[in-house]
Amino acid sequence: EPEVTQTPSHQVTQMGQEVILRCVPISNHLYFYWYRQILGQKVEFLVSFYNNEISEKSEIFDDQFSVERPDGSNFTLKIRSTKLEDSAMYFCASSEGGGVYEQYFGPGTRLTVT
Amino acid sequence: DQQVKQNSPSLSVQEGRISILNCDYTNSMFDYFLWYKKYPAEGPTFLISISSIKDKNEDGRFTVFLNKSAKHLSLHIVPSQPGDSAVYFCAASESVRAGSYQLTFGKGTKLSVIP
Numbered sequence: 714e715p716e717v718t719q720t721p722s723h724q725v726t727q728m729g730q731e732v733i734l735r736c737v738p739i740s741n742h743l744y745f746y747w748y749r750q751i752l753g754q755k756v757e758f759l760v761s762f763y764n765n766e767i768s769e770k771s772e773i774f775d776d777q778f779s780v781e782r783p784d785g786s787n788f789t790l791k792i793r794s795t796k797l798e799d800s801a802m803y804f805c806a807s808s809e810g811g812g813v814y815e816q817y818f819g820p821g822t823r824l825t826v827t
Numbered sequence: 828d829q830q831v832k833q834n835s836p837s838l839s840v841q842e843g844r845i846s847i848l849n850c851d852y853t854n855s856m857f858d859y860f861l862w863y864k865k866y867p868a869e870g871p872t873f874l875i876s877i878s879s880i881k882d883k884n885e886d887g888r889f890t891v892f893l894n895k896s897a898k899h900l901s902l903h904i905v906p907s908q909p910g911d912s913a914v915y916f917c918a919a920s921e922s923v924r925a926g927s928y929q930l931t932f933g934k935g936t937k938l939s940v941i942p
Contacts (some may be wrong), residue, residue: 717870744928756871756916758929769929804870812922813859813878816930818870 715739717819719805725825726795734790734822736805745788746806746816747780749773756804762788763811795826830854831919833933842942846904850917850933853898857919861930862891862902865914874915875902878922907940914938 718737726732738745747759760770762780779791788807792799802823806816832851840846848862858879863871877884877891877900884891890903904911914937918930 719870746929748930755934756918756930756932758931761929771929806870808928811928813876814928815861815873815876816928817873818863820868820870 715741717805717807717817719803719819719822721822722820723823723825725827728797728826729794732792732795732824734792734803734805734824736788736790736819737786738788738805738807739809739817740786742807742809742817744768744808744811744814744816745780745782746808747790748804748806748818749801750804750821751798751801759790768811792824795824797826800824800826829933830857831917831931831933833915833917833936835936836934837937837939839939839941840907842909842940843906846902846907846911846938846940848902848904848915848917848936848938850900850902851898852900852919854919854921854931855898856921856924857931859920859922860891860893860900861918861920862889863916863918863932864911865916865935871916904938907938909940909942912938912940 745762750756761768802821804821805819808814808816861876862874865871893900914935917933
């Protein structure tokens with residue numbers, strides 16, 4: 714069964730460093746998303762991406778964040794200068810379409826900022 | 828601002844019995860609802876969804892009921908199995924708002940199925 718994959722599974726970085734989290738969405742999916750879950754809190758939407766551009770972003774997704782689909786398979790989330798409060802599980806998701814299409818999630822990357 | 832609420836942080840059920848997980852929402856623009864199951868150290872796994880044009884959707888042991896007037900949905904698992912023990916998230920979206928397909932999640936309910 715096709716699945717969303719994410720690398721690395723765990724990333725430790727120092728405050729102020731740049732990190733890139735990588736995702737390979739399901740191959741025939743057209744919509745891509747990033748969510749995060751801070752320990753003990755809800756899963757929160759960060760950004761959605763369609764047709765090579767951001768279609769929607771949340772208040773969390775400020776100028777420190779960017780997304781890119783550098784080739785036909787990868788989808789990346791970059792945090793330019795990490796802060797302690799960026800420590801969280803980051804989940805990539807993809808869906809076949811928008812609207813009433815379920816989103817399929819990857820296993821997540823645990824980001825720890827020290 | 829909790830637009831999607833799961834008021835029970837945990838639920839314990841005997842194996843073979845019915846598990847009922849509840850979810851309430853406040854945003855009347857939500858028209859598509861999903862349930863996800865999550866094991867520790869894994870991502871949410873899609874279980875079942877329902878559009879607001881329906882009031883029930885069934886898939887095997889899982890049934891989701893939607894009461895739009897009450898802004899309430901529930902997930903029924905019958906019969907419950909020990910492998911169902913996980914955290915269950917309710918999520919909602921505004922499917923008709925073009926370009927806005929973000930899911931808004933509840934805090935989750937931890938289900939424990941006791942053998």
